[in-house]
Structures are given as structure tokens and as C-alpha cells.
Amino acid sequence: MSVETSVNTNLSADVAMISDLIRKAREAQRNYARYSQVQVDEVVTAAGWAIMHPAHNRLLAEMAVRDTGLGNVADKIQKNYRKTLGLLRDLKHAKTVGIIAEYPERGLVEIARPVGVVAAITPSTNPAATPANKIINALKGRNAVIVAPSPKGLSTCAALVAYIHAELAKVGAPLDLVQYLPGPITKQATQELMRQADLVVATGSQNNIRSAYASGSPAFGVGAGNVASIIDTSASLGEAAQQIASSKTFDNATSCSSENSVVILDSVYDSALAALTEAGGVLLNSEEKHHLQETMWPRGKLDSAVTAQSAPSIASLAGLTRPSVTQAKFLMVEEVGTGPDYPYSGEKLSPVLTVYRARNFDHACEIVNDIYGYLGAGHSVGIHTSDDGHILRLGNELPVCRVIVNQAHCFATGGSFENGLPFSLSMGCGTWGGNNLSENMNYRNFLNITRIVRRIPERVPSEEELFGEYLRKYG
Template identity: 60%
Template sequence: MNVRETVANAAGAGKPEAPAPQIAALVARARAAQQAFEFAGQATLDTAAAAAAWAIMEPGRNRELAELAVRDTGLGNADDKFRKNYRKTLGLLRDLHGKKTCGVIARDDATGIVEIARAVGVVAAITPSTNPAATPANKIVNALKCGNAVIVAPSPKGYGACEALIGFIHAQFAKAGLDPALVQMLPAPVDKAATAALMREADLVVATGSQANVRMAYASGTPAFGVGAGNVASIVTRTANLRDAAHKIAASKTFDNATSCSSENSVVIDEAVYDALLHELAASGGVLLDAQQKAQLQAAMWTDGKLSSRCTAKSAAQIARAAGLDEVAEVAAHTGAFLMVEESGFGAAHPFSGEKLAPVLTVYRARDFDAAAEIVRSLYAYMGAGHSVGLHTDDPDQAVTLGSTLPVARVIVNQAHCFATGGNFDNGLPFSLSMGCGTWGRNNFSDNLGFRQYLNITRVAYPITERVPELDTLLGDYFGRFGP
């Protein structure tokens, strides 16, 4: 029994069956293309990445993909997806520009180490319905930049947009003389069995989307990068610029109808500025519901503890109508960009404390900064540990405090969270649509998923002059305090 079979059995999946012939043929074509592509040189790798990027960025194609994504999935809105497709890909190109991803990439004469970048092989890219074009494009560009082939397993709802994207990529490849087998996708209908078979046969899995898919990736026996659950909270302190904070929270909360895992689900407000911030949020389009309206909204958004598709990634007006809140819907249709509910509890009995994937913002009151941090800790104990926290403040040291004490991989300071956490042109985070959540989120990395995750590094070690330290240099302080 091989390692992959052992891992799959340990996960309760049983001995993996051979993949369907169609998937086996897909992988074989990808592997043959990749083995020639890997050693074609940096210029060819860069050309392939550029071709895939331009396939989604060109305005006509971008608009088609954005509208197709909304039509097929019913999630988000086309204008925001158009902007996301362009900006996320442009930012990724910025991050990749001039980076060496093949051959010798580093030499250190002092240590005698030479680093050589090597491709990982065939990448299985598992992608969600929330970003059926932007996320595949991001993974494809990263994979190609590093000399890999990639096979996408799209969500069933996002199949059409992904298929169109890959068609556009192949058209660009034809102009550049590149093998279309470098970028492929699973044939329809995509199901769990086909996706699992692809995961087993690939050399690397990068999984974005549901936690079920991430767990399947980790159990596949193939090296995998998967992301944790989102449930972002932002803290607003008494020193914050309240108008600026409200404007940024509103922009983030409403972008693409809150399909992003980086969209704020909760805002935790210092009680010294609680009423003032609620006023600013209302001025930015927030509609605060009373207790009865909150109960109606909860009944509409969750069925048997699960988010209802009739509210997911819909506009505030559509959600209010689904909840029977016609007066709220009328306000939301004209002036309200998002709905707000007040909450004090956490966990399954308080569903508004979790991720909502909708323009609905949960509001918590905290007596001070320390109490606000504890509220966020309680939120993440329920859902979202490891992802990110937002902070609006005039005290930069508070951000370091949160980063040192909360289970988060990113602290986003005075920014619109959904734009910032995946990289933006006004911060230094890498552009990505897949955010690692560290061990807190049951992930094996805490970075924004970037090109480094698509590379192997071979290290050549040359001999150097021996350097053996004295024992006292290393343990002298210990011996001095506690004795030998």
C-alpha cells in the first residue's frame, strides 16, 4: 500500500479507486506538457503567465466573465466582479514582475548554499462559486509562472465562467505557441468523486472554497494548501476616525454583495463611540434592524442552522424582501447598502455571530479596547480563527497587540478589509484570493497564497570553512543562571 492509500484509509475514505479514464487522460496530457514547459526558460514561463492574465483582464472578456459568473451562480454583482477580475490580476502581475522562478534564484557564498527553483508538476486547483473566474485565474497565473501545468476543478455553478476563462486562455496560448494542455479543467458534470480523483493524481492541490473541499484536499494524500473559514471582525476604537472607518467598512461589506471571505461579518465598537459610529454607518448606507426585524431576518437567512441560498450574496433589498421586511427593503433599495443587527452572544445559538456571505453586519458593543479584543476572540472560537481582524484606530501599537494575542494571520489597520487582506495597491500584502489561516484555522500556512507555494526549492551545499562554536558561547547564559 502506498503513502496516498494509507492516508486516504486513515481519513476514512477507503482505498482510492483509479480515476475515471477521462481524468487519467487529462492528467497524462498535463504531465507531458508540463515536463517540456518546465525547462523552457524564464521568458517562456513569463509569457504563459502573461497570456493567462490578459485572458481575463481584457475588458470585453472580463465583462463577459463577470456577467456569466453572476448569471450562473446568482452570487454577487457583475460590476464588482469586473473590477475584482481586473485589479486582483493586475496586482498579481505586479507581485510576479521580475521574479525568477526557474534555474538558480539565490547564491550565498557565506553559507555555500545555491538555491534552484523547480516546478511542482501538475497542480489541482479547487475553486469556489463565489469567484468562478478570478480565483482560477489567480491560481493558473501563479502555476504557470513557476513552470507547472494546472487542472481546475470548478464549483458546479461556476463551471460556465471557468470554461469560458480557459477558452480565452487557450486563444492567447495559440498566439504565443504554447501548449493548451498546460491549462485544463475537469469535464462536466463536476462531482466529488471526480475532484477527489484529480486530487489523488496531481502533484499539488490548492483548495479554496468550502471547508469540505479543504478537508478532502488534506485527506487526498497529495501535498495540499487549503484555506480556513472566514468570519472577519473589525474593531473600532475611541480614537478612530469614525467617518473614515464607517465609509471603509461599508465599502468592504457591500462589495460584490459580500461574497468575499474577507468581508466584515461583525464590527466591535468601543462604547465611548458606539452611538456615533452607528450614526456614521447609517450615513454610509447601513439600516439598523430592531429586535423583531432581526428575528425575521434570522429565520430567512438560516434553515436548520445552514445559510439559505436565497439570501447568500444577494443585495440588502433582496434579503429584506426574502425576510418579509418590505419597509426595510424599500429603504434599502434607495439608500441602504447593508443591514445591521445588534448582538451580544456567540456560537451556533447566535447565528449572526458567524460568517454570512451577505451584506449583513453584526454589531457588538465593548467597554474598551481589551474587551473588544476578547469579543473577537469569542467570535473566532466559534468560526474564523486564523483568518484576519480589522482595526480602526489612531494608536498603531494596538495593532501589534492584536497580532501578538489573537488567533489571526493578518491585522488590517485603517483599511477596507475585503480589499486589503488579499493584497491592495496601498499595502504590502501579496495579491491573492486564498488566505492561509495557520494552525488556528487548521491550515499548514499562514500567508496569502502566492507563487512560492507553487515551487520546490533544491539547495546545493558546497563545503565552507568549518565553524564550530564554543559551548559557553551558546549555553554560557544558561549555566550562569542555573549551573551546569
């Protein structure tokens, strides 16, 4: 058999397999579309309990770490729990069936409608939490969903869907509302799923995001992370250091929202470094920094061997033997430049924190802007300060969709019980990050909205109202 014949045979098999999944999903979704809001919310609760059940949660976390080699069990348990709990809180009183809004003064009524069959593309970094989040949001909108896991995340996804099916059976909902691609997971099968689905929601590598946008189906994708945080002169240094440390080390920095760089103003630089050291960080010397760089980017590309590993494991791989380094919670390196020649200025997906020294706040903004000019534009920036003017300046000037103020970044960006952002594991990065949304992906992204439009009393503006001031000023 020729290579061409083999490729065509595999492609035909993928098309047939995906078509069968889509057919079953559509049949289940047509049934589900008739559910009342009460019934839908019961289905959503069932899917949420499937991952929040303590025994399920632990097993999913253990499988995720065992099969992907990324992160740690304790933090994945916490992530699965808190992200799902927060999402269910967000959805509890949200209307997604029938009339969801009325504007009598405008003559408009909004009715929620399903989008149909959702293709959920999910990463290996969060093989349970991210699929669960997308499944629950999709179900809230009376949709069916087919998950395309990463190859390493397949086993975790299969177990999650099995738990969800058991809960759906309890409430009498169609099991084919939630399906996943069977192994082996291939790019061809994932692309075919995206092509046949009604909506694609993609999280993961930028290759996945570009494929989603190129699939021919409507798609929501997210941008690359490379978060920087500023420690301002008015920051509470001890609190800022503890928040950065907890964010940087959580699940071995699998989150795209973990700080990759911290920009410290000169007048508090030494004190802030001391606080970060007290919080568990160790600053590498120039020789250690060089050895670590060769280990992390051996051929100019971030090596997967260091991704989401603990700081001591990374130090061991790099041959770093200083006792404080081998026991560190996270490693710190000082840097002065940005871009391809300065790989520490990019996303590291590991407990390695790049430290920049800024002369003043203007310089701090320049450094962050340069970092995002290289990688991470659109995502978010952190700031530790009591200066509202500095906070607003970041929101007005930097290419970011979120400014996280005095919070642990990876916990705050995706929604927190201490802020008002929707709980999500998929953060839109706007046009800066090549995305068509700038908010946290949420249930409204999984809805079509039909508008009933009634006549209202006519009001036609006069030319004076529209042009009077302009003409008086410019003639």
C-alpha cells in the same frame, strides 16, 4: 444494474477520464519545464491578458452572476481586473527559472523547480478570478494546472480556459498546460483529480479543504472566514464607516474577507453607528432582526437563498418592509453573544453586518476572540485606530494571520496596491484555521526549490558560548 455496480462503473470512468487529463498535462509540462524565464513570463502575461481583456472580463463577469446567482457584474469586473493586475505586478520581476537566490556566506544556492501538475479547486463565489489567480501562479512556476470548478462555476471556467488557450496559442505554448474538469462536476471526479495530481491548491468550502488534505497528495488549503473589525476610540469614524461599508457591500459580500462583525468601543458607539448609517447601513429593530434570522437560518444552517444577494433582496425575502430597510446598502443587527445560539456571530456571505458594543479595548479583544472561538480563527482581524499599541496587541494576542489597519478589509486582505501583501484570493489561516500556511497563497507555493550545498569554513561553537550564561545563572 445494482447500485454498487453503478458506483464502481462511474468511479472507473472518473479514474480513466482524470488519468487522461493528467497524462496530457504531464506531457505539456515536461515541454514547458524547458522554457526560459523570458518565455515563462510571456506565457504568464498571455494568461493574464486572457481575463483582463475588457470584452472577456465583462463576459466572464456576466456569466458568473448569471450561472451562480452570486454577486453583481460591476464588482466582478473590478475584481477580475484588479486581482489579476496586482498578481501580474507581483510576478513581473520574480525569478522562477534556474538560480533564484545565492548565499555565499552559507554556501547555498537555490534553484527553482516545478511541482508538476497542479489540481486547483475553486469556489462558486469567484468562478473567474480565483481560477485565473491559481492558473497564473502555477504557470509562473512552469507547472501544468487542471481546474476543478464548482458545478455552478463550470461555464465561466470553461470560457476562461478557452480564452487562455487562445492566448497560449499565440505564444506557441502547449494548450494542455491549462485544463479543467468537464461536466458534470462531481465530488468523485474532483477527489480523483486531487489524488492523481502532484499538488492540490484548494479554495472554497471547508469540506473541499478537508478533502484536499485527505487526498494523499501534498495540499495547500485555506481556512474559514468570519472577519471582525474593531472601531477604536481613536478611529476616524467617517473614514472607518466608509471603508467598512465598501468592503461589506462589494460583490454582495462574496469575499471571505468582508467584515461579518464590527466591534465598537462604548465611548464612540453611537457616533460610529451614525457614521455607518450615513454610509448606507440600516440598523434593524428586534422584530426585524428576528424575522431576518428565521429567513437566513431557517433550519439552523445558512440558507443559500441569501448568499451574495443585495440587501434589498434579502430584506424582501425576510418580509421586511420599512422603506429605509428596503433601500439599504447593508443591514445591521446588534448582538451580545457568540456561538451556535447566536448565528449572527458567524459568517454570513451577505451584506448583513453584526454590531457588538465593547466596554473598553480589553472587552473588544474578548469579543473578537469569542467570535473566532466559534468560527474564523486564523484568518484576519481589522482595526480602525491611531493607537499602535492596540494594533500590536492584536498581532500578539489574537489567533489571526493578518491585522488589517485602517483599510477596507476585503480589498486589503487579499493584497492591495496600498499594502505589501501578495495579491491572492486564497488566504492561509495557519494552524488556528487548520492550514499548513499562514500567508496569502502565492507563486512560491507552486515551486519546489533545490539547494546546492557547498562547504564553508567550519565554525564549531564552544560550550561556554552556548551554556555559559545559563550555567552561571542556574548553576
